[in-house]
Amino acid sequence: MLLIAGLGNPGSQYAANRHNIGFMAADEIHRRHDFSPWTKKFQALVADGMIDGEKTILIKPQTFMNLSGQAVGEAMRFYKLDLSDLVVIYDELDLPSGKVRVKTGGGSGGHNGIKSIDAHCGKDYRRVRLGIGHPGIKEMVSNHVLGNFAKADHEWLEPLLEAIAANAGLLHKKDDAGFMNRVALAVGKEARGTAEKVVAKPAAQSHIRQARIQKPTVAVPKSGPMADMLNKLFGKKE
Template sequence: MKLIVGLGNPGKKYGKTRHNVGFEALDLLFERWSGEVPRAKFDSRVAECRIGSEKSLLIWPQTYMNRSGFAVQQAVAFYKAPLENVLIICDDFNLPLGRLRYRAGGSSGGQNGLKDIIRAVGSEEAPRLRIGVGPVPERWDAADFVLGRFTAEEADEAQAAVGRAADSVALWAQSGIADAMNQYN
C-alpha cells in the first residue's frame, strides 16, 4: 500500500492558497484514479485507489498544516507502512513558482507541515514532492505569503505545476523515487 499525503489547510478560507497545492494535487489524483468517495479516518479525508497496479491511499490531513504529523503517523502505524511507501506532497516557497522537486528524505527545509510529520514519525526518510510557490517577495512575511492566493498572472503556472505533480505521482507509485527524481526534478 502506497500512502500519498497532500498537505494543506482545511476549509474554504484556505482554498486555492499557495499552502494548499498539496491538497490540490491529491484532488487531481482522486479525479483520475479513484472511484471511492473520501471518508473520514486518521483525522483526515482518505480515499483508496489504484494507481496503475499499485493500491494507494490518498490522505488529506484535516489537522491543519502545522499539525499534519498526527494524522500521518496514525495512517503509517495502521498500515505498518515503510516510510519509503509514504509520499508527502507540499508547497515550497524556496522553489520558483511551478518547479517540482522530489527528494527521498532529508530535513523539512523549513516547511512546518513536513517538520511536524518528521517529528511524529521519528524519521526524515519519507519521500516528498515539493511544489514551488515562490519566491517570497521582498518585505513579505513568509506565513502571509503561503496563506495568500496566487495572483492572476501566477494562477495558470501554479495549476500547470499541480497537474505535473499529479502526473508525477503515478510514476513514483509504479517505478519509485529514483525514476520520479530523474524525470521531474
Template structure:
C-alpha cells in the same frame, strides 16, 4: 500499499492558497483514480483509496499534519519508503517541481510535524511557490491566493505533479526525477 499525502489547511478560506498546493494535487489524484472515501475521525484527515493507493489530506491544520500521517501509517502498516508527501516549497521558484527522499524540513511546519511523528526518510514532491521579498511576509504569502498569472499554468503544473506522484509508486526516484523535474525561473 502506498500513502500519498497532500499538505494544506482545511477550510474554504484556504482552498486555493499557495500553502494548499498539496491538497489541490491530491484532489486531482482522487479524481484521476476515482478513489473512494475511507475517512474516519481516527485518521484526523480525509482519506481515500484506489487499488493499492491511499490519498490523505490531513485536517489537523499544517502545523499538526504528522498526527494524521502517523495515524494512517500505523493503521495500514505502511513502510516509510512507501509514503510520498506533496507540499509547497518557498525555496523553489513558482512552478518548479522537484523530488527527494528524506532531508530536512526547510522550515516547513507541515514537514516538521511529519518528521517528528514518523521520521524523515519519506519521499517528497516539492512544488515551488516562490517567496516574498521579506521574510516577515512569509505567513501572509503562503496563505495568499495564486496571482492571475500563476493561475494560467496551475492546472497543468498540478497535473504534472500528480502524474509524477503516480510514477513514484512504480519507478525509482531517479527515473521519475529525470522525467518530471521542472526548473522554473525566478
C-alpha cells in the same frame, strides 16, 4: 501500497492558498484515477484506490498544517507501512514557482507540516516539493504563503497539478527522476505556448501602429499655376 499525503489547511477560506498546493495535488490525483469518495478517518480525509494497477491511499490531514504528523502517523500505523511507502506533497518557498523536486529525507526547510511529520513518523520518506516562489522579504513570507494564488499563477499551476496526477504511477515505481522530468516538460511546454501568444500580440499591434503613422503621399503638379508658384519658390530643377 503507497500512502500519498497532500498537505494544507482545512476550510474554504484556505482552499486557494499557496500553502494548500499539497491538497490541490491530492485532489487532482483523486479526480484523475480510480479512487473511492473521501471519508473522515485518522483526523483526515482519506480515499483508497489504484494508480497504474497499484494500491494507493490518499490522505489530506484535517488537523491544520502544524499538526499534520498526527494524521499521517496514525494512518501509517493502521496500514502497517514503512517510511519508504510514504510520499508527502507540499509547498516549497525555496523553489521557483512551478518547479518540482523529489527527495528522500533531509531537513524541513522551516515547513511546519514537515516538522510535524518528521516528529511523528521519522525523516526517511519521500518529499515532493512544489515551488511557490519566495516573496523576497522575510517579513512577507506569512502573507505570501497564506495568500491565494494570483490569476497569472494558473498558467503554470494547472498544468503542474495535471502532470503530477498523470505521472503519479512513477512514484510507485520509485522513478523520482522520471517523475520530475515528465512534470517539468509538461509545465515548460505550457509556459512556452503562453510566451508565444504574448509575443505574437505585440507584433500584430506593431503593424497597426505602422499603418497609422504612415505618411500620406501628396501628388505634386507638373504644370499649371501651382507648378509655376513652386518653381518660383524653390527653383525648377532641370
